[in-house]
Amino acid sequence: MRMRFPLFILREICMRGVLCLALVLGISSAPAFAAGGFSDWAAIVVAGDWHAHDGSPSEIFDNARHDVTADLIRLGFARDNIEQFSIRPQRYPADSPVFADAQSIGDGLWDLSGRTHAGCLVYLTSHGSPDGMVLGNTILEPVTLARMLNNSCSDRPTVVIVSACFSGVFVPALRAANRMILTAARPDRTSFGCGQANRYNYFDQCVLSSWPDTGDFPGLARAVRDCVAAREVKEQVSPPSEPQFWLGAEAAKELPSWR
Numbered sequence: 001m002r003m004r005f006p007l008f009i010l011r012e013i014c015m016r017g018v019l020c021l022a023l024v025l026g027i028s029s030a031p032a033f034a035a036g037g038f039s040d041w042a043a044i045v046v047a048g049d050w051h052a053h054d055g056s057p058s059e060i061f062d063n064a065r066h067d068v069t070a071d072l073i074r075l076g077f078a079r080d081n082i083e084q085f086s087i088r089p090q091r092y093p094a095d096s097p098v099f100a101d102a103q104s105i106g107d108g109l110w111d112l113s114g115r116t117h118a119g120c121l122v123y124l125t126s127h128g129s130p131d132g133m134v135l136g137n138t139i140l141e142p143v144t145l146a147r148m149l150n151n152s153c154s155d156r157p158t159v160v161i162v163s164a165c166f167s168g169v170f171v172p173a174l175r176a177a178n179r180m181i182l183t184a185a186r187p188d189r190t191s192f193g194c195g196q197a198n199r200y201n202y203f204d205q206c207v208l209s210s211w212p213d214t215g216d217f218p219g220l221a222r223a224v225r226d227c228v229a230a231r232e233v234k235e236q237v238s239p240p241s242e243p244q245f246w247l248g249a250e251a252a253k254e255l256p257s258w259r
Helices: 007-013 060-075 102-115 142-152 167-174 202-213 217-235 249-254
Strands: 042-047 082-086 120-125 132-135 138-140 158-163 179-183 244-247
Touching: 042 060, 042 102, 060 082, 060 120, 060 202, 082 102, 102 120, 102 138, 102 142, 120 142, 132 142, 132 167, 142 158, 142 167, 158 167, 158 202, 167 179, 167 244, 179 217, 202 217, 217 244
Parallel strands: 042 082, 042 120, 120 158, 158 179
Antiparallel strands: 132 138, 179 244
16 A cells, blocks of 8 residues: 655655755846747646755745746747746735646636637646655655646646655656656655755756756656666765656647747
């Protein structure tokens, strides 16, 4: 039987043995991107928790939500076709996020897909467990996310990025020819960088820093994996998280580039 962890334990195991280090690298200026073929894509960006690994309050996931959204707009996504979700939406009035629960996320993706005609992008950042991703006081399970994608995005080109411990558990349920999936860790591994002093976790930091040096999502995935591996060696954390990457045959042909 698969064990379900209380959320306060998840926050401990997600970063066991890792010191709360401030990031040396930061986003000091907005990168310039060429607008790609994403103006008719639907996108949702979700921050699923508001705690550091030790349970203290943290902006780490909402920082990533906000900055990933800003970079998607620079990549050519239409602002009106992106919806943000947060566990504390009232704290971020400028972003107008929706409260992050499974029903709202599913409804948001459904609505966005109804007014767009191209692909879908889902970016999730939170703590995780072997059962899925922390979403407030619940767990978003892989089968639930798969159902959302099947209902809303169907056979459209779809990119799913899950930034959480154990997030490789999402790959088997989501795998399809029209999808690209990138996760922060293997199904049996934690990811790192969720300390209170961090602006982003290691994976989200690598995504944000890799946009300018890549030209498409498969290239981004490869760059992020290399970046995470290098960061974990530098910080001497182990075992390595080993981000997972799946690229379906149809997605490989249909995903637009931004450069």
